C-alpha cells in the first residue's frame with residue numbers, strides 16, 4: 289500500500305491494536321459481557337471517539353487497554369491489546385506499571401479525583417516529572433512543570449503551581465490533569481469523558497487544548513464521550529457501542545452524515561442541540577438489555593423501529609457498508 293506524499297508526520301502508523309477484546313464480569317446473576325469482541329486500530333493522528341449510552345462498555349473498554357480490570361469479578365475472556373508488538377494483556381503488574389502513565393496516559397471525567405488533595409500542583413507535577421525521568425533534579429523538574437502549566441494555557445504558572453486542588457475550578461483541575469499526562473510524554477492518550485463535568489465554554493477550551501498539545505504532535509487519542517458535539521469538534525473516527533459490542537465504526541464525517549445502524553441514527557437524533565453538559569445525555573425509549581442475559585439475535589432488536597424476525601433470531605456480524613463504515617445490522621446492505 290502506498291502511504292502519503294512523505295510531507296508531514298506519518299499518519300498511518302498503527303500505535304495500538306485491539307483484537308477481539310472480551311472483558312467480562314462474573315456476577316451472582318451470571319456473566320456480564322461488558323466488552324464483547326471489540327477490535328480496532330489506533331494510528332498516529334487519530335482521535336477515535338467511542339460513543340454510546342451509559343452502560344454500553346465504553347469505560348471498561350478504556351480501562352482494559354491498560355489492563356486495569358485486573359481483579360475478580362472482572363476477567364479478560366479473550367483478545368489482545370498490542371503496542372510495539374507486545375500484548376499488554378499478557379503482561380504482569382510490574383511491566384504494566386511501566387506502561388500506565390508512561391506509554392499510555394489517561395485523563396478522566398473527574399480530574400479532582402486524580403489529584404491528591406493534600407499536595408500543591410507543583411509538588412504533584414514535580415513528582416510525576418521525576419517518576420517519568422528519574423535523572424532530573426528537583427529544580428529542573430520544577431522548571432519543566434512550569435513550562436507544562438504554560439503549555440496548558442495558564443498565564444501565571446507560578447501562582448497555579450502553588451495551589452491545592454480545592455483552590456481550583458473543575459476546568460483548571462482538568463488542565464492540570466492534561467499537563468500531568470503530557471509530563472509523561474505518552475504514545476497514546478485515553479480520555480474518558482474529559483469534558484462531561486465542565487460547562488460548555490470550558491469544554492471547548494479543553495478540546496482545543498487537546499488538539500494543540502496531543503493532535504499537533506500526532507499522538508493518538510481514544511476519546512470516550514456521550515456528546516456528539518465533542519465528536520464533531522475533535523474526533524477523526526468514531527465507534528458506536530451498544531451492549532458491549534461495536535455497532536458502527538467509521539470516519540466521523542461518514543458516520544455523522546450517513547449513519548447506517550438504526551441505533552446510531554437514534555443516538556444522533558436523541559441529543560438536544562444546545563444546553564449544558566448534564567442535559568446532553570441521550571434520551572432513547574426503552575432500556576438497554578441486561579448484559580448477563582443478552583438475547584440470541586441483535587441486542588438492539590427490542591428497541592429498533594425496523595426489527596424483523598431474523599434480527600431476533602440471528603446475531604448480526606460487523607460488515608463493511610457501501611460508505612466504508614463497519615456496521616452490525618442485518619438491514620444494512622454490505623459493500624459491493
Ligand SMILES: Nc1ncnc2c1ncn2[C@@H]1O[C@H](COP(=O)(O)OP(=O)(O)O)[C@@H](O)[C@H]1O
Pocket residue numbers: 313315320322340341342343344345346347348349361362579
Ligand atoms: N465491577 C463490575 N462488576 C460487574 N459489572 C460491571 C463492573 N464494572 C462494570 N460493569 C458493567 O459493565 C457494563 C459497562 O460499564 P461501563 O464500561 O462503565 O459503561 P459506560 O459505557 O457507561 O462507560 C455496565 O453494564 C456495568 O454494569
Ligand SMILES: [Mg+2]
Pocket residue numbers: 346347348
Ligand atoms: Mg463510562
